[in-house]
Amino acid sequence: MKVLVVGGGGREHAIVWKLSQSRHVDKIYCTPGNAGIAEIAECIDMDSSDFSALLDFVKYEWIDLTIVGPEDPLSKGIVDIFEKEGRRILGPTKAAAQLEASKVFSKEFMKRHRIPTAEYKVFTSYVHAADYVRMKGAPIVVKADGLAAGKGVIVASTVDEAMDALKLIMKNKAFGDAGNKVVVEECLQGEEASFMVFTDGKTIAPMVSSQDHKRVFDNDKGPNTGGMGAYSPAPVITDELESIVMKKVMNPVIKGLKSEGIKYKGILYAGLMIHKDKPYVLEFNCRLGDPETQPVLSRLETDLLDISMAITDEKLSGINIQWKEEASVCVVIASSGYPGKYEKGRTIKGLDDAKKIKDVMVFHAGTAFNNNEIVTNGGRVLGVTGTGKDIKAAKKKAYEAIEKIHFDGMHYRKDIADKALN
Ligand code: AMP
Ligand code: GLY
Numbered sequence: 001m002k003v004l005v006v007g008g009g010g011r012e013h014a015i016v017w018k019l020s021q022s023r024h025v026d027k028i029y030c031t032p033g034n035a036g037i038a039e040i041a042e043c044i045d046m047d048s049s050d051f052s053a054l055l056d057f058v059k060y061e062w063i064d065l066t067i068v069g070p071e072d073p074l075s076k077g078i079v080d081i082f083e084k085e086g087r088r089i090l091g092p093t094k095a096a097a098q099l100e101a102s103k104v105f106s107k108e109f110m111k112r113h114r115i116p117t118a119e120y121k122v123f124t125s126y127v128h129a130a131d132y133v134r135m136k137g138a139p140i141v142v143k144a145d146g147l148a149a150g151k152g153v154i155v156a157s158t159v160d161e162a163m164d165a166l167k168l169i170m171k172n173k174a175f176g177d178a179g180n181k182v183v184v185e186e187c188l189q190g191e192e193a194s195f196m197v198f199t200d201g202k203t204i205a206p207m208v209s210s211q212d213h214k215r216v217f218d219n220d221k222g223p224n225t226g227g228m229g230a231y232s233p234a235p236v237i238t239d240e241l242e243s244i245v246m247k248k249v250m251n252p253v254i255k256g257l258k259s260e261g262i263k264y265k266g267i268l269y270a271g272l273m274i275h276k277d278k279p280y281v282l283e284f285n286c287r288l289g290d291p292e293t294q295p296v297l298s299r300l301e302t303d304l305l306d307i308s309m310a311i312t313d314e315k316l317s318g319i320n321i322q323w324k325e326e327a328s329v330c331v332v333i334a335s336s337g338y339p340g341k342y343e344k345g346r347t348i349k350g351l352d353d354a355k356k357i358k359d360v361m362v363f364h365a366g367t368a369f370n371n372n373e374i375v376t377n378g379g380r381v382l383g384v385t386g387t388g389k390d391i392k393a394a395k396k397k398a399y400e401a402i403e404k405i406h407f408d409g410m411h412y413r414k415d416i417a418d419k420a421l422n
Pocket of ligand 1: 118141143150153155185186187188189192214224271282283
């Protein structure tokens with residue numbers, strides 16, 4: 001079979017890598033891909049928002065399945081367009097992807113279906129939002145309604161910070177129309193975890209748990225990023241908690257959407273805050289997490305193509321998804337300046353030495369070729385992923401491999417997975 005993967009980050013490298021192990025896959029295309037993906041797939045430089053060009057490509061190359069990595073094409077309806085043309089594609093429709101694309105939709109949906117989440121209010125007026133923030137006090141969380149590449153959420157520890165966030169989003173329009181509405185919500189305390197499931201709209205199959213590290217610096221300091229590292233499993237998600245999440249979050253979401261006439265197929269991700277053994281939803285994503293996918297797919301035993309086909313055929317109940325008992329830790333190496341303005345084009349050295357280490361996979365994110373060299377081409381550059389019998393062993397592998405890698409200005413957190421070790 002021929003598969004097209006849409007995207008070019010660490011998550012997509014992990015998807016392509018897993019697919020490359022499938023006994024059914026003959027050829028993988030990836031658009032746009034990156035320098036690491038290019039080793040196992042044919043990278044095609046196409047604009048992933050140009051759905052008609054993607055569709056033409058899929059028809060011309062007789063591609064059997066398209067897998068969409070990022071949220072943008074999903075929220076703009078790539079699945080609806082492909083399905084209308086009878087093409088097999090993995091991901092939710094535009095209506096279903098609103099769970100991620102609109103925080104307002106997602107909060108109101110959770111309220112309608114009694115899914116546990118932080119208390120909130122929605123505002124279209126800066127003045128009213130500011131009054132509410134003053135009344136509530138800090139800490140408080142300000143969220144732009146629409147997609148903002150993970151930067152539209154500000155956890156404000158003072159009222160001034162919250163005001164600045166409101167100004168940034170509502171007055172300065174830092175995220176454009178994504179800031180036409182804001183959600184102002186209660187700041188939850190506890191420990192965060194990422195919980196992802198595969199679903200065909202009927203069966204919901206949980207993946208192994210994971211935990212992201214959103215802040216740029218050690219000890220969760222500095223601004224939020226797309227994610228600086230992740231590990232799996234996350235001990236905070238006990239078996240008992242997993243069944244609570246399925247019962248209180250995942251099942252009600254899929255059922256609730258169905259009751260509103262929306263079928264959800266693909267991957268559903270809940271960002272959770274665990275407080276006193278209870279889960280609260282911080283956000284939904286309609287896709288695999290990045291970097292959570294890197295450690296999670298590293299632990300997947302079952303053929304990803306089989307799972308993908310079962311989802312699109314709505315036969316997920318027929319698959320028994322197996323996971324490896326081992327642990328996995330992914331440490332992201334970022335460019336100087338990230339998550340702010342960052343540099344590109346720095347030569348990356350030591351990749352071959354890092355790759356040679358047993359139980360290590362170096363997933364590429366923002367990388368490209370420049371002549372015969374691999375250079376940096378994004379904020380998050382690599383996701384160095386180690387596996388081992390437990391988190392401690394996996395972490396050791398990841399950091400051992402990082403020692404081999406160098407590019408000017410590189411930075412990474414030294415404390416990924418420490419929370420799981422305490
Ligand atoms: P979101 O995109 O909504 O997940 O927000 C990004 C990050 O902001 C989350 O992963 C949390 O670290 C933090 N966050 C979001 N909402 C809240 C909340 N209500 N209370 C505390 N932290 C939050
Ligand atoms: N790592 C968080 C996300 O993928 O949104």
